[in-house]
Amino acid sequence: MNDYRRQSHAEIDAIIARALAGDQAGYAELYDRYGAGLYRLCYSLLMNEQDAEDILQESFLYAFKNLQRFDSGKASLKTWLYTIAVSRCRNTYRRKRFLTVDISQRLGLELKAPPAEAPEAAIIRRDAEESISRALLDLSPRLREAIVLRYGQGMTYREISEVMGCPQKTAESRVRLGHQRLKQSLQPVGAGLLEELLRVH
């Protein structure tokens, strides 16, 4: 595991070096590796496609322009990118105060159902996604961040603490609290919704 991680770090360092040397393909490779994950993080925190896309672009732009300042000895590139994105998401919460949710999405005008998905399955999936989104939005921003980083991104508590800029113990208790709250808010509809979401995906 450690060897794999070391190898992966060395690989990323090599890509960074290439990008810094002016190779555009290096940037493209970094975007390919982290773009989708970063978008999911932003979307899960903001629940708005437009905002998630804006923050994804802003974060990458900032990161790529300041790539020479990245120190691989201090943190991994993933944690660094996620820290940038989370801080931008925080600015968006502050600016907007009340998070907006895409109406078109809620009304199902832009339902991105896989081609083979039956209409019923699409409705179930949308309901499940909506319930989870609502439950996540009911959490405080810090708890939401902790839950999304832990369960949505599969980060360790140490990585979560680095991204959120808090002690590891705080990250742990935030995950625990968020877990409890999420369980409470999803309880009326049951964990069956999560099951449905898993089944259709």
Added chain:
Amino acid sequence: MIRFKHRYCKVHMARYISGDLSIAARRRVGRYIDECEDCHREYMRHREFALKLERSLPTLGRPNRQRLDQLWTSLERELQAPARQSMWLSDFASPQSMQFSYGLVMLGISIALLLPMLIGFHSSLLPVDLPRLPQSISLDTTPQTQAENRPLIFATAEPNWRGRGPILQNTPAPDL
């Protein structure tokens, strides 16, 4: 003791499930989960929910590959664009900056006008010498008693030889 164990178990449950506990702590929590029926039930519920979250949350907001590629194209364009020059005079001529600059100028003028008033400079605005107000004269002619007329004298002695400072004469001499 049981309550403490119960609480310990509850606090560490999430980390136990995610495998982030130290070996000793893991063993302790595991032993207690086996012993306590409530904790075992709680553990099963917690694990089930955590697993579902772990599998379902990554599906939320899964990006469209095509859209990601479009975003990359615009990002690439921005990266290749020449770096923006620093703010200079021409930037202040833009409509947004004009409003800001105008506001700054107005603020400066207001401060320049109000500052003398605020720091008491207004006294110098009246250079005319005003006549002095008449002094109040006491018309009280009632004779004062002798005691009241007696001047108050506070006598002090020379500093004593030890240099401790003056000693009032009417205070008892210190015991030497």
